Amino acid sequence: MRDEKGNGLFDPYETEQQEWKKQQVKERSKQLLTIISPILILLIWEICSRTGILDIRFFPPPSAIVSTFFELATNGLLWTHVSVSLYRIAAGFLLGVIPGVVIGLLMGLYAPIRHFISPIVMALMPIPTLALLPIIIIFFGIGDFSKIVTIAGSVFFPVVINTVAGVLSIEKVHLDVAKNYGASPKDFFFKIAFPGALPVMLEGIQMGQAIALLTIVAAEMMGATSGIGYLIWTSYKAFMLKEMFVGLILISFFGFLFSLLLRGLQKKIVPWR
């Protein structure tokens, strides 16, 4: 006869506990894999360029890039480039996101506005903002503002499109509830349309953030005298590839950082999901 819990070998509690522990190990190994993969790549790169499998002139080893990074960081030049780029990204991002959200909400809420504006959006969207850079420079000069406008132009489209999609994704019954309980147009805008569209809107903002980084580098390569893109381009032209890689890695780092920040923000401002 067994006791209530079954005898030792077949104890259901113990079996489940074992199972749970296995799951935990699996989870931890997944996290480990995520950390290992970039380290592994860097390691292979390091070995390949040190053993001459990769041409050291074109692919300096990561360790050399790191020491170049510290050189540039200590002589202060790097910070001016980084801060200029970050300022342009931040300003351009805001200048693209805010109108994108406002126009997107209006388009989503009011069908006439949507039908009036969407052909304009659809016609302008396929044009790369970078291709418009010459025109932007004619209008706004070669200073910071033309880069800011270029970034804003690229960020605007994914944000506006996702905001419209976000408003249209709100379930009809929630609109009915608002109407039935007498929501004013203002309450409708801020209490229903904005929060209802927020999850999809944030995906657009996430996309816009990535595009902002792509755009800033290219815009600074084409017509600038400072910034990370400028650093990459002039280093390349002077065949200073270690400096170029520092610029590339900085872009990758900031892209990663911004994604993490936005994802954290998403959890904060969409707590109901």
Next chain:
Amino acid sequence: MSNDVKISIEDLTKVFYKKNNSVTAFKNVSLEVKEGEFVCLVGPSGCGKTTLLRILAGLEHPSSGQFTIAADSDFRPLQSMVFQEKGVIPWLTVEENVAFGLNMRHLPKEFIRKQTDIYLKKVGLRNFSKLYPNELSGGMKQRISIARAFANDPEILLMDEPFAALDEQNKFILQEELLSIWSETKKTVLFITHSIDEALLLSDRIVLMSAHPGKIVNEIKVPIPRPRTMEQVRANAEMAEQFIAIWNHLQQEVQRSRG
């Protein structure tokens, strides 16, 4: 119960028109509901009962005919609706959902807080007031919907199959909770359901509709004394007969729409 007419519907017709092809949802519907009366509209799907309710709720326009809801006070909204299962707003907390109608009317903060608190307590959600609806069960969500409508203190309440998506046990519990809140406030209620049991338990009067086009075919008084329980309704011989009469009507309607 006073004898004042609270809701008066006269010759209401609703036609949906689409590309040379019109469907009559319901035709020449007339109905009076007295102050404080609980009326259930029962009918097969396609009889336009939801459309009728949506017209009263101001969400659709009638094609012809008219209705009036008698207002006792300028302060109160005319009507508030309890929607089917998805009516709670996911991005508002339980508390904000219950306060929704009051907030939309921009009433004084202190009043809203008190009123919300009273109804959160009545539906047993006070400990959950800061949670979001997605963290709650279907039954709890419908409690929010009910609390939101009562807290708004409207002249009449409209309910569109609020318990249809709940499991049997939760349904019984919520029906009795609804009755207890209703008996305290004595609001006039127009309630849609396709459950005969639900109609017999809740209402003073059952209005039976038929489909294609929707019209009112019969009215049944439910004279069981209140407070009621499901056991009483089930044990009442007269109600058992009524149940079968309504059942047969709905059966015929369903058969008719198939054939």
